[in-house]
Amino acid sequence: MTTAHHEDRLHAQIAFILEIDKLKRVLRRNLLMDGSRRENDAEHSWYLAMLALVLAEHAEPGVDLGRVVRMLLVHDIVEIDAGDTFIYDVVAVEAQAAAEIAAAERLFGLLPEEQAREFRALWEEFEARETPEARFAKALDRLAPMMANHHNEGGTWALYRVTARQVLEKVALITDGSPRLGAFATDLVETSVARGHLQP
Amino acid sequence: MTTAHHEDRLHAQIAFILEIDKLKRVLRRNLLMDGSRRENDAEHSWYLAMLALVLAEHAEPGVDLGRVVRMLLVHDIVEIDAGDTFIYDVVAVEAQAAAEIAAAERLFGLLPEEQAREFRALWEEFEARETPEARFAKALDRLAPMMANHHNEGGTWALYRVTARQVLEKVALITDGSPRLGAFATDLVETSVARGHLQP
Numbered sequence: 493m494t495t496a497h498h499e500d501r502l503h504a505q506i507a508f509i510l511e512i513d514k515l516k517r518v519l520r521r522n523l524l525m526d527g528s529r530r531e532n533d534a535e536h537s538w539y540l541a542m543l544a545l546v547l548a549e550h551a552e553p554g555v556d557l558g559r560v561v562r563m564l565l566v567h568d569i570v571e572i573d574a575g576d577t578f579i580y581d582v583v584a585v586e587a588q589a590a591a592e593i594a595a596a597e598r599l600f601g602l603l604p605e606e607q608a609r610e611f612r613a614l615w616e617e618f619e620a621r622e623t624p625e626a627r628f629a630k631a632l633d634r635l636a637p638m639m640a641n642h643h644n645e646g647g648t649w650a651l652y653r654v655t656a657r658q659v660l661e662k663v664a665l666i667t668d669g670s671p672r673l674g675a676f677a678t679d680l681v682e683t684s685v686a687r688g689h690l691q692p
Numbered sequence: 693m694t695t696a697h698h699e700d701r702l703h704a705q706i707a708f709i710l711e712i713d714k715l716k717r718v719l720r721r722n723l724l725m726d727g728s729r730r731e732n733d734a735e736h737s738w739y740l741a742m743l744a745l746v747l748a749e750h751a752e753p754g755v756d757l758g759r760v761v762r763m764l765l766v767h768d769i770v771e772i773d774a775g776d777t778f779i780y781d782v783v784a785v786e787a788q789a790a791a792e793i794a795a796a797e798r799l800f801g802l803l804p805e806e807q808a809r810e811f812r813a814l815w816e817e818f819e820a821r822e823t824p825e826a827r828f829a830k831a832l833d834r835l836a837p838m839m840a841n842h843h844n845e846g847g848t849w850a851l852y853r854v855t856a857r858q859v860l861e862k863v864a865l866i867t868d869g870s871p872r873l874g875a876f877a878t879d880l881v882e883t884s885v886a887r888g889h890l891q892p
């Protein structure tokens with residue numbers, strides 16, 4: 493490998509790094525735990541990666557934790573172009589798919605070719621939810637906003653009139669990645685209903 | 693292991709997870725790449741973890757990338773209690789050490805014991821900068837704000853009257869973790885001086 497080749501790789505990598513700074517400005521619907529403001533995708537991604545490290549023992553035995561973490565770090569990058577979709581908005585969720593594929597093409601395409609493939613594969617694995625790693629990663633992605641709503645007297649549940657029934661459909665995805673975390677999430681939902689912070 | 697034991701572990705882990713949400717509200721001195729606002733520690737930690745994935749090939753051969761990523765994810769958690777210190781403020785940097793040790797004790801101490809030890813060891817390894825993993829992690833921590841300042845017409849360099857000479861001391865830490873990234877950072881500093889965005 494020549495020096496020029498290495499320089500080209502570094503320039504491509506820096507272009508990608510500069511671009512993904514924008515993830516810090518993509519706002520999600522849910523609030524921080526203290527309710528002070530909406531969360532952005534970059535800090536959300538950090539938070540999920542930390543959840544993976546802390547809650548690793550609740551994943552299926554043999555899960556590759558490093559891949560879970562890498563998946564969570566990249567899982568929302570496509571939202572720089574495609575924007576955040578509220579998971580309870582079914583129409584938006586479907587229209588979103590095409591926009592996210594184009595975003596993956598453009599954003600990961602800034603990287604040297606084999607890195608573009610590697611990052612895109614992580615994102616696709618997360619979305620497909622077919623591996624134990626992806627199911628655990630997705631479980632954490634569903635759990636975090638539930639915890640925030642639970643600590644914000646219903647938070648975005650109340651605001652967008654989401655019902656316990658709808659939330660329990662998302663809890664099923666948590667159970668799928670981790671039965672123990674699924675049971676924990678079910679408790680959160682039941683407590684929120686009992687407190688009047690979530691419609692039954 | 694009994695179910696009660698597992699429940700206790702999960703409760704300790706959730707207490708930690710709720711607490712570290714506060715990292716999203718610890719503000720750093722540097723701005724986002726677009727200059728729109730100050731960066732917070734949580735999104736900064738995500739960004740550094742991404743830099744580690746993208747720039748891995750510029751680390752010393754044989755570096756354990758998974759440990760670099762875990763180190764970067766936890767490296768600023770102590771700032772929830774101890775606050776961010778501006779790296780060019782020498783007096784503050786020294787007073788900070790004791791506050792950070794107390795913070796590590798309290799924050800990581802929320803976790804089950806062996807996890808508390810594991811996370812604390814990652815933070816200590818980062819701070820000691822003795823392993824190739826820690827040197828690479830620290831290099832990225834120094835590189836990211838330089839890139840932001842370079843893209844913000846001097847950003848916090850101008851604001852806090854930092855000179856090229858002071859910045860080049862930090863560049864030495866980058867070179868120590870990655871000669872190639874050190875050369876790249878030196879170029880950034882020289883360009884910033886040439887453009888009049890950094891005092892020589």
Ligand SMILES: [Ca+2]
Nearest residue numbers: 768771776777
């Ligand atoms: Ca710091």
